[in-house]
Amino acid sequence: MIDKAIQRFRKLVESLEVRDISAANEATTRKRVIDTILESVLGWNPDADISYEERVTEDNNTRYSDYIVRTPATAFILEAKREGTTFNIPPNRRTCLLGGAVAGTAAGKACAQVRDYCRKKNIPFAVATNGSCWIVFPAVRTDGVPYEKTQAHVFQDFADIDARFIDFWNLLSRERVIEGGLETTLFGSTDDMVRRRLLTVVKEPGFRIGRNAVYEHIEPTVAIAMTDEALLRDVDGLRFCYVKTSERLKYDSRLRTYFMDVKPDLERRVIRPRRKKSKQTHLDSLIQTTHIERPLQFILLLGPVGAGKSTFLEYTRQVTAASIIDNKILWMKVDFKHATNADDPRQFIYGRLLDAIDSDREFSLASWEKTQSHAYETMIATLKQGALALLAECDEPAFKKEIASKVYDDRKQVIPFVRTVMRHVTSHTPSFLVVDNVDQIEDVEYQKRVFLETQAAAREMGMHAILSLRDSTYLRHMTTPVFDAFQMDTLFIDPPQVVPVLSRRFAYAKKFITGKKATIVGESGYRFVVDDLGSFFDILTDSILSEETGFMLEVLSGNNVRRGLALVRNFMASGHTSADKALWEFARTGSFKFAPHEFYKGAIFAQRKYWREEESTIPNIFDSHYGRVPTQLLRYLLVSRLKRLGSKEDFSGESARAIIEFLHSCGVSRKDGATLVQDLLGYGLINTRDGRPMDDDATILATRLGAYLVQELSSRFYYFESCLIDACVHDDVFWDGLVEATQKIEASRGYARMEARVQRASLFLKYIRQCQEEWIAHAKKYGADDLWTDNYVQALEHALKSEFARVLASAQRQYQRLR
Template sequence: MTTTTNATREILRAYRAIRLSEANEASTRLKVIDRVLREVLGWLDEDISPEEHVTEDGATTYADYILKTANAAIVVEAKKGAASFEVPPGNRRVKLSNAFLQSELGEAIIQARDYARKFSIDFAVATNGGTWAIFPAQRHDQIKFHESTALIFWSLDDALDSSYQEFHDLLSRDSVISGSLENSLLGRSENQVENRKLGSYFLSNATRLGNPVFHLIEDEVMTAFSDSIVDLDGESFERCYVAAPESIKFDHKIRMHVSRRDAIVGGHVLRPMKDRDAGELYAKVRSAAANKKPLAILLLGTVGSGKTTFLHYMRKVRMKEVFTCDTQNPYPHWLHLDFLTNPSNVSASDFIYRSLIDYINRDEFLSSFERCVKHAYGDDIRALRAGPLFALGGAEEKINERIADLIFKDYQAVQPYVDRILRYATKNITFFLAIDNVDQIEDESAQSALVTEALTIGRKLSLNLVLCLRQSTFAKHRNSPSIDAFDFEAVQIDPPRIASVLSKRFGLVKYLTEGKKGEFVAENGARIRVDNASQIVNLLQGSVLGTEIGSRIEVLATEDIRLALRMTREFLERGYTNPGRAIEYHRRTGRYVLPRHEAFRAIMLGTRTVYSEDFSPIGNPFDARISITQAQPLRLFILAAAVAYASENGFRFIDGSIIGENMRKIGFGDGFTARILEDLCKHRFLFTANHGVPSIASSFVPSRLGGYVVRDLLANFTFLENTLFDTYIADSKVWQELRNLSHDIEAERNTLHRIRLRVQRVRLFYNYMHTSVAPLIVESQKRGLPSQWCTDPMAERRSDFRRELSRVLTSARKNYGTAAKRVSGVASLTASSEDEDLSNV
């Protein structure tokens, strides 16, 4: 590709003049190299550091240029234009062999390499203004320098004219900050090649105890805290249903606005969590149930907001009398289809039809030949009798056999039979088809097909349709012709307060366990009999409701009721390792608060023995997981900026374009930024304002969880100690220190000494992460980014972190120091949020 502009023509003329006059290095740099870097390759003044000192063995030399952003650094060694780089031009890619390096160009390459290594910079360029050699100065993948290759543009005409696009795509600022050098010279963008995560080395040695009393209440907990409570009877439903929506607008602890996301549907939207709208919705359903007007409901909500629960509450409690079976009179039918139960190899249409025929077979009226089937096939039967079967001369047995064959053939095919039965039935009775958990289908095209097929079937069979969708799913498909053509009644389910939901669910567990007897083995081996298991429920709910544990679950769930229930289940199963004395203490005093760190740890670990982001409800803000050391803190960096924006009055959202612009200024291309934004949304630290798929074109709001990470959890001992196990440690010295400390912790049997070592490990990790994020803050300040990007979140939390470590050590000395009084284990029994048992990792 040939690209010649006025600037490149001027630079080419200047270079030819320099060659003829044998100008010195300074002139070559000023008239050619400086202009190529700035005018052709787009490097900014803030990126270029000329004449950097290199001191070794008392001698000082200078690196001609260092091009540096937060994501990239290149040493450029400049020689005068008359320098003899007269190696015969060859291929673009040249191996850096000893033979090749025996030349003036080779000497310049070695000099640039040595400078780069002294600055711990991975890439370098050697140039005399005409020849440009770009190569890896140091590698992290065990490949030796002499086995590496350089990319060489043998003349300035080659670089600026005939191969301009290739030269620009390799060495321009925009390309370099997007990973061009890594991909072209190393074959990959990653520079983290070793497995330096503590979890990989200590997973097999970790042990995890469960709650020894959990088996006494397991069935009841699984019933009450299940994601889906569709099998509960109406009374139980009423016990655990919460109708009050979440309404937090500002969280004072983290000083951040909790912004509401954009409305997903225009026009009038019913919000049945409010009494007035609930009455209007139920009136519409009653009207449709009376066969007066067909109804199509689009039930929308965020992930885990309680759409399924609301559906069953409406059906089983609020409108129970409407759907009560009356064998003497036609009554409304309600079929709930949950795509969680759909086998992956069954199409959406087949699943719907097979569910419909199963329902027909169970229903006394719809399955009755005399009352329904023969009327559904009435026209066909009359036509057959008057036509093809007339020749049988009134042989009823043969005629009926042929009619039965026809109906049975349709029955085996499923769809024709269902169509006939329901077309007839819906002329006289109302049929509601509720389709739920469409979102569980990961394939977007399959999701779209399901929505289309459900609407088509509903219209064809005159069914009242209730379609449950996440708002994000609706955002993907709202412009599809099928949805546009359907006249929906939009219903918005706002998530209820999680604390209220947990309270109701605990109440149901207590009701279900009232009077239940059993026994368990305590931590000292004694068998303890329990006359009423509901007492255990009192103990457990007292450690959650109205406590910091309950508040933390609410924050971590980010309005996802399903996730809150899951975290609570896992905490109840694994977060209570020493309940024997706790139950006795609770019996005597009526109080006991589980140490908050133990519950938080149980929630973070989920079902694992060591924290892993892949299996935890909480993501890791310290590791971007793109295997690039300089990009590792980007999750925390972008999240901290978003939280800073959300702390200002009048905040609504921050545009992704603003995020991308500022990231490019400090040296990260849009590809990196898009990946980080996707992950922050995946882990619920950020949300898109319009519920759509995150991209740089989206607008974003930080969640309460994102705010708590930046303003609270960065200084939390339990959070730091767990996340460090799934964080890559690039610095070899820090890595070795963390490994050694972890081995010492495993070997230490003195509890107090062990906790001191754990504190030392967390402090080392905190300091390392502070060091990792600092270059991003420095680059932001250097380039004049807005203040939201220039505040160091690790520095802001350092005083809180110091207080946290002091509290942990004070608690350890109080509980495990030689002077601690161990009277009947009371010190452990009275543990509270300020006095924690830290004996477990």
């Protein structure tokens, strides 16, 4: 691209050298030189990117700017002077101080003129040129540097531009400007996020509140029933809480959206154990048919994050296949959850196996007499007949000491000892090497080594192998020789629904705490006695598993049981949760139900007073982090677009490359477009059709979480308000209004405070509407289709106005009761 640009520039210069340009006026200069440089050399679209002779009005004084060049992220005004106008810049200067030698000259006056235009239009960057000399500088500064001390970048003439063409192109080309080249070059940074967020205005934005008054009394029970680590060590709990089946959702009638199968195309035959409701799973059958004469099996256990792969393995070992395995099959587990990047995979595997040998009682692996002496029989016999034959004949104790020394040396080296013992054991006992969480460490090369070392170790020791990993990790590696060279049985673990899992966990927790009394000290210092703490889990069951909150939790979990459990633990501990009030009301009336907004705040905010995206599992859908009004809503617009497309049964996804290229045509850099898609993937609002990581050929669709967020959660006051406090606001008028509204809230109490909060939310909604309107106007210039320019905010606005009325009515009832 830059090679063609410099060729076009040189062709332009050659055409000008044969003409007399000393008398050229502004219009001629613009047509002959500047238009060509902007359009042909720098790549700007004259129909969509550039405005000519745009009105600049202030205090009833109207002028016209020569050019305004805009992208969704930034803009600059260019003032053109005729080519005969001399810009007297000190020679050999690449930069100049605007208050220095150029002040008062023709160049200085041109710079001051375009500076004033920029200030009136609130456009940050300015260019003054006579066609051959180009002066580029920041005109609107927020860093406290006065205009006179601003450094301008100068290209003295055509020869200077030619000699430094890369600098010129990197500063002013469309390609580089939309990537933030002007901000980076002139300011040194493109990050303006923190300064214009209301988080910088509210009092104590980082304040963390304490836990609620009830949690200390239930925390031991929560640790037993609500964490997988404890449950995996509790066979009775595992049997009670395990959910055997899962259901795949193809169409959500509430969200009116079709969803693709969560299982990616793994290019091999795959068994889904949770889809079958028989007592014995396919893994049980594979284990049952294992015997020492059978060729070694390599079983791959795949599933998304939080699907319950570790739980499935433990449930298989302890429950469904227990009668098959106990005292008949050796089951040795290596969990890379406890590994670090510093651990060599081979040493880690053998080290955990040594620990298993030492702790084994079922097969007496730790016994020298019963196992290890037999494992070393061949070595002992060889030494007795060979190198140590004389010692064995003359001094039996010394011979035994020598054998002990060699065995102990093997043990210190770990691998020789483990390999010798296990080869002996597997010669008469079917054995499984079970390696879990192999992708706990994200390093791709490390993962490959784990795969290879697992296979090598299993073959060296004659063990069948089960390898458990995420489906996305397998997709990343499946065409490499690591996997491609081996025959494997592949099982895919579908995640169970979160609500049935929680139903069992709550019931199990209640068994431990029913009948226990506690003295609760409420937030205001009052004390009361709870006769049965088990009632708290009745409240949780009625509240969290209810239709509205249960649906919210199921969707927020994103098919990740681990995340769902974490959200519930957050809620149970959070100071946002009025747990003391719940128990008080339940004891008094026999019923209580937490409202959905209280669950959301406790689960998502946890211990934070204010929510912020960088600490959350869900994103701010109203801030795409691009620094300009037109692109503020790109997250919201893209997910809304994909959800709309997903309302048709035959929709199979949209090309990520096509989306990025369209946004690039609108002035969003390819890097920012790819980041937009990648961020939405990371937060689980969209996914790729084949489950693979994002690449140029990816096809993307909205997930259930994405559809829920744009259709429902975005219009809930508790989510909308947290977003407006977190979002960056790029319009000065709205920013000032939101700051004033926030200060009013801080000074208000009671119902007046809620009124002020709703007024602030209404103002932010107007800002959102303006962002949508500017995007539509901008996108239409680039030929956007109807789904890119649909007014999605209109439905949001209607829903939020109803929500505001509901919130005010609820607050009014609450404060009337308190009077």
